[in-house]
Amino acid sequence: MNILVLGSGGREHSIALAVHKSPQCSKLLCAPGNPGMATIAKCIPISLTDPQAMANLAEQEQIDLTIVGPEIPLVAGVVDEFQKRGLLIFGPTAKAAALEGSKAFSKAIMKRYGVPTAAFESFTDLDAAKAYLKEHPAPIVVKASGLAAGKGAIVCLSDEEAHQAVEDMLGEAAVFGESGKTVVIEEFMEGEEASIFAICHGKDYILLASAQDHKRAFDNDQGPNTGGMGAYAPAPIVTDSLLEKVKKTIIEPTLNGMIQENIPYTGVLYVGIMVTKTGPRVVEYNCRLGDPESQIVLPLYEGDVLELFDAAAKGDFSKIKDQALPSKSAAIVVLASKGYPGEYETHKKVTGIDEAEKNGAQVLHAGTQLDGDTLLTAGGRVFGVVGIGDDLAKALDQAYDAAEKVQFETKFYRRDIGKKGLQKCSN
Numbered sequence: 001m002n003i004l005v006l007g008s009g010g011r012e013h014s015i016a017l018a019v020h021k022s023p024q025c026s027k028l029l030c031a032p033g034n035p036g037m038a039t040i041a042k043c044i045p046i047s048l049t050d051p052q053a054m055a056n057l058a059e060q061e062q063i064d065l066t067i068v069g070p071e072i073p074l075v076a077g078v079v080d081e082f083q084k085r086g087l088l089i090f091g092p093t094a095k096a097a098a099l100e101g102s103k104a105f106s107k108a109i110m111k112r113y114g115v116p117t118a119a120f121e122s123f124t125d126l127d128a129a130k131a132y133l134k135e136h137p138a139p140i141v142v143k144a145s146g147l148a149a150g151k152g153a154i155v156c157l158s159d160e161e162a163h164q165a166v167e168d169m170l171g172e173a174a175v176f177g178e179s180g181k182t183v184v185i186e187e188f189m190e191g192e193e194a195s196i197f198a199i200c201h202g203k204d205y206i207l208l209a210s211a212q213d214h215k216r217a218f219d220n221d222q223g224p225n226t227g228g229m230g231a232y233a234p235a236p237i238v239t240d241s242l243l244e245k246v247k248k249t250i251i252e253p254t255l256n257g258m259i260q261e262n263i264p265y266t267g268v269l270y271v272g273i274m275v276t277k278t279g280p281r282v283v284e285y286n287c288r289l290g291d292p293e294s295q296i297v298l299p300l301y302e303g304d305v306l307e308l309f310d311a312a313a314k315g316d317f318s319k320i321k322d323q324a325l326p327s328k329s330a331a332i333v334v335l336a337s338k339g340y341p342g343e344y345e346t347h348k349k350v351t352g353i354d355e356a357e358k359n360g361a362q363v364l365h366a367g368t369q370l371d372g373d374t375l376l377t378a379g380g381r382v383f384g385v386v387g388i389g390d391d392l393a394k395a396l397d398q399a400y401d402a403a404e405k406v407q408f409e410t411k412f413y414r415r416d417i418g419k420k421g422l423q424k425c426s427n
């Protein structure tokens with residue numbers, strides 16, 4: 001099969017690697033790709049907000065299946081354009097991708113189909129939002145409804161913070177632009193978070209390993225929220241019985257609800273859950289694999305990832321086995337540029353990747369570029385270093401041993417990835 005992977009980050013590098021391993025993959029293209037992906041695939045520049053250009057490329061290159069990494073092309077309607085032209089693609093349509101693209105929409109779906117989540121109200125009017133806050137004191141969560149690169153949710157521990165957050169979004173400053181013109185204000189949920197990944201077609205789905213992300217920039221969950229500084233899988237908190245509850249109370253009602261709404265969901269349904277005293281509740285839906293979680297859940301999948309995505313795109317899971325409880329563990333440590341998620345410098349020379357991978361770890365590119373033969377940093381998250389082992393401790397050892405060996409000026413990374421998971425394993 002000729003395969004096209006859309007995207008250019010660490011997640012897409014992991015998708016490309018998994019697909020490249022498949023005996024069914026005869027040609028692999030990545031657009032736009034990155035220097036890591038270029039070692040296994042032909043990379044072609046493209047705009048991820050231009051569905052026509054992506055479909056033209058798939059036609060020219062006689063692509064049999066296109067796999068979409070990030071949410072931006074999905075929300076822009078890449079799947080709709082491919083379907084219009086009869087091209088096979090794995091991902092949700094623009095309407096279905098609103099499960100991630102609009103929190104007002106996703107919360108309405110949860111309410112209508114009885115999916116457990118935080119109580120909430122949506123607002124477009126500043127005075128109405130302020131009046132609601134008067135009746136609902138902190139702690140409370142204020143969220144921009146649209147896409148905000150993972151930074152649009154403000155957990156407010158004081159009433160002042162909450163007022164400031166709605167003022168910032170709905171007032172003149174409009175700090176999240178259009179994305180913050182509708183605001184969701186919701187109940188603060190207490191508990192531990194985990195990520196669940198379902199590969200879906202209509203009402204059918206296959207689960208990948210559960211994972212736990214580390215969103216804050218610094219150790220002990222300090223500092224600002226980032227796209228994710230590290231993760232591990234499977235998440236020990238996601239036991240068999242919790243997983244059953246997630247299936248019955250979250251995934252199945254969501255997929256059935258989307259069918260009833262006439263927006264059947266095909267693609268990755270990534271559910272961020274809060275494990276509360278009363279059971280799992282949805283924090284958010286995403287319409288794609290997590291980054292950096294993809295980099296650990298795909299290598300744990302004990303089958304052919306290309307076969308899985310192909311089956312999902314075609315709607316036939318008859319030959320695919322559920323993989324929610326893998327036999328190994330995986331961990332990823334993100335190497336970032338000092339200053340991320342704020343301002344940071346780029347164009348720093350990178351060395352030590354071959355040395356790092358000697359212990360079996362895999363170094364995935366997230367924000368790099370080539371200057372001739374020299375590899376340079378080019379982003380906030382520069383690499384993800386993945387370790388795999390029989391248990392979480394071994395996976396973390398391999399990842400951290402390799403993380404030390406990759407060198408670039410400005411490198412920083414968290415030293416406590418997996419700490420909570422290890423504590424749970426030893427209880």
Ligand code: AMP
Binds near residue numbers: 151
């Ligand atoms: P979101 O963009 O909705 O995923 O939110 C980002 C982060 O904010 C989540 O990963 C949680 O850590 C936190 N968060 C969001 N909503 C809530 C909530 N209702 N209660 C507690 N924490 C939340």
Ligand code: GLY
Binds near residue numbers: 213228286291293
């Ligand atoms: N790692 C969080 C995300 O991909 O949204």
